[in-house]
Amino acid sequence: MGKKSHHATRPLSELLRVGPGPVRLADRDPAATPGFPGKGKDDADRFTGAAAVDLSDLQERLYANSKVDGPPAPSVLVVLQGMDTSGKGGVIRHAIGLVDPQGVQIKAFKVPTEEERAHHFLWRVRNALPRPGMIGIFDRSHYEDVLVGKVDQLAPPDEIAGRYGEINAFERELADSGTVVVKCMLHISADEQRRRLLERLDNPEKHWKYNPGDVDARLKWDAYQAAYEAALELCDAEPWHVVPSDHKWYRNWAVAELLREKLSAMGLDWPKGDFDAAVERARVEAS
Amino acid sequence: MGKKSHHATRPLSELLRVGPGPVRLADRDPAATPGFPGKGKDDADRFTGAAAVDLSDLQERLYANSKVDGPPAPSVLVVLQGMDTSGKGGVIRHAIGLVDPQGVQIKAFKVPTEEERAHHFLWRVRNALPRPGMIGIFDRSHYEDVLVGKVDQLAPPDEIAGRYGEINAFERELADSGTVVVKCMLHISADEQRRRLLERLDNPEKHWKYNPGDVDARLKWDAYQAAYEAALELCDAEPWHVVPSDHKWYRNWAVAELLREKLSAMGLDWPKGDFDAAVERARVEAS
Numbered sequence: 001m002g003k004k005s006h007h008a009t010r011p012l013s014e015l016l017r018v019g020p021g022p023v024r025l026a027d028r029d030p031a032a033t034p035g036f037p038g039k040g041k042d043d044a045d046r047f048t049g050a051a052a053v054d055l056s057d058l059q060e061r062l063y064a065n066s067k068v069d070g071p072p073a074p075s076v077l078v079v080l081q082g083m084d085t086s087g088k089g090g091v092i093r094h095a096i097g098l099v100d101p102q103g104v105q106i107k108a109f110k111v112p113t114e115e116e117r118a119h120h121f122l123w124r125v126r127n128a129l130p131r132p133g134m135i136g137i138f139d140r141s142h143y144e145d146v147l148v149g150k151v152d153q154l155a156p157p158d159e160i161a162g163r164y165g166e167i168n169a170f171e172r173e174l175a176d177s178g179t180v181v182v183k184c185m186l187h188i189s190a191d192e193q194r195r196r197l198l199e200r201l202d203n204p205e206k207h208w209k210y211n212p213g214d215v216d217a218r219l220k221w222d223a224y225q226a227a228y229e230a231a232l233e234l235c236d237a238e239p240w241h242v243v244p245s246d247h248k249w250y251r252n253w254a255v256a257e258l259l260r261e262k263l264s265a266m267g268l269d270w271p272k273g274d275f276d277a278a279v280e281r282a283r284v285e286a287s
Numbered sequence: 288m289g290k291k292s293h294h295a296t297r298p299l300s301e302l303l304r305v306g307p308g309p310v311r312l313a314d315r316d317p318a319a320t321p322g323f324p325g326k327g328k329d330d331a332d333r334f335t336g337a338a339a340v341d342l343s344d345l346q347e348r349l350y351a352n353s354k355v356d357g358p359p360a361p362s363v364l365v366v367l368q369g370m371d372t373s374g375k376g377g378v379i380r381h382a383i384g385l386v387d388p389q390g391v392q393i394k395a396f397k398v399p400t401e402e403e404r405a406h407h408f409l410w411r412v413r414n415a416l417p418r419p420g421m422i423g424i425f426d427r428s429h430y431e432d433v434l435v436g437k438v439d440q441l442a443p444p445d446e447i448a449g450r451y452g453e454i455n456a457f458e459r460e461l462a463d464s465g466t467v468v469v470k471c472m473l474h475i476s477a478d479e480q481r482r483r484l485l486e487r488l489d490n491p492e493k494h495w496k497y498n499p500g501d502v503d504a505r506l507k508w509d510a511y512q513a514a515y516e517a518a519l520e521l522c523d524a525e526p527w528h529v530v531p532s533d534h535k536w537y538r539n540w541a542v543a544e545l546l547r548e549k550l551s552a553m554g555l556d557w558p559k560g561d562f563d564a565a566v567e568r569a570r571v572e573a574s
Contacts, residue, residue, distance in 0.1 A: 100380045275497070
């Protein structure tokens with residue numbers, strides 16, 4: 001698949017990628033639209049729809065590779081992190097929803113259960129990894145253990161400090177075993193979060209999405225931003241992408257496009273069948 | 288939601304429903320299009336797209352009801368059965384793919400593993416039931432145990448004969464615990480199956496979908512049709528729907544529409560939040 005008009009003007013895997021060195025979220029505009037090839041929401045909806053065709057084809061190739069004998073097929077793991085209302089659910093609905101649901105495994109990580117807390121913090125994450133041929137989606141992830149874990153001091157400081165290295169080792173292990181990791185931090189401004197929380201409160205049909213605990217976290221905004229900066233900087237075994245998310249239309253298009261780029265770079269061919277097509281044709285015709 | 292132009296001319300839950308008494312699949316035309324309000328493929332694609340809006344709204348209500356405190360929310364279980372190539376996967380992709388993947392749990396039942404065979408045949412099925420608020424999709428199901436199980440005599444005849452009653456008891460139990468069961472048999476003709484198998488063989492990109500074992504099952508076509516007739520007739524605790532599936536466009540529209548009818552009949556309201564919206568508004572504004 002070559003360059004198409006709904007593709008980014010430059011690859012998002014470069015434009016949104018966090019480089020080496022200190023990360024300052026305040027220097028990244030959450031309302032920016034890097035690489036967007038059009039003018040606004042209408043274009044974005046059109047481009048996202050066009051991307052669905054490419055994404056469907058690529059996802060089906062990935063899946064097909066797991067359906068024939070041979071070495072384990074690769075898989076993809078999309079990690080979605082972001083403050084409340086940044087749109088992790090919206091991305092799953094509008095971007096991930098473009099591909100065949102049979103090829104997608106979604107896992108939302110909540111406050112750990114008692115059983116999960118009794119294990120190493122990566123235990124529940126390993127249990128939720130995508131099978132070969134699948135696109136796994138993590139709505140929150142192992143990064144919670146260096147985000148809320150750090151902000152609310154849910155473990156001793158030295159234990160938390162050790163987790164960055166453990167996460168790097170874990171993600172290297174994933175890459176080595178054929179899982180392409182796509183890490184996205186959905187970056188919104190505090191003002192945009194206020195607007196979205198008020199919008200939920202103002203519409204009784206959206207009350208179920210509102211959680212008073214979101215305001216408790218909001219009151220620790222700066223501590224969370226600092227914890228994100230540490231995670232983005234220290235967990236560099238697999239690249240992070242900061243997706244400006246004040247514009248929902250940009251955010252959805254960007255994650256779909258980033259996924260398309262990553263799948264495309266895997267160079268997946270259709271697998272060959274392990275049967276003689278002429279023999280099978282004769283069998284079917286005779287039946 | 289009232290009657291819309293993309294809805295069936297008469298409810299599919301009535302038109303496609305298997306009534307009491309003997310079932311003869313030979314009397315049901317697999318190329319028929321009962322209830323379809325248009326003229327063919329182009330209309331169907333348009334209507335299916337329009338149905339996506341209703342389906343999204345209904346699915347979100349179902350899901351929302353599981354996100355607030357209170358008694359367990361209801362769930363939906365769509366059971367898809369049909370001969371090879373009848374389009375179970377196509378329905379999941381094109382009809383179920385219309386709703387938010389976060390609200391869908393898909394389970395494909397394969398040849399039972401050793402562990403599954405060591406348990407009662409319903410064990411693996413119970414393990415895969417949808418959580419409250421979710422739409423579960425069974426690609427094959429407990430019915431395999433009275434279909435391939437019967438045709439290939441995988442258990443003694445009296446054991447198989449007893450399964451119909453066990454399935455009825457199981458499905459009553461599901462209904463009693465708030466799971467709406469939507470059973471669809473995708474009905475194709477032997478000629479259409481031949482065309483689809485040859486199509487897979489003629490296109491190397493589709494070879495991964497071709498399984499020589501499908502021809503082995505095809506050679507037992509009449510035995511399978513008889514086994515389906517027995518299952519449709521004897522397992523009447525929850526209604527069966529026979530979906531004519533020689534036209535893929537009708538099949539996809541019909542399953543989406545049937546699901547819409549069933550969700551709509553649940554009369555789901557948006558759940559109320561368990562917080563004081565004015566207090567929360569003040570907290571957000573002050574933050």
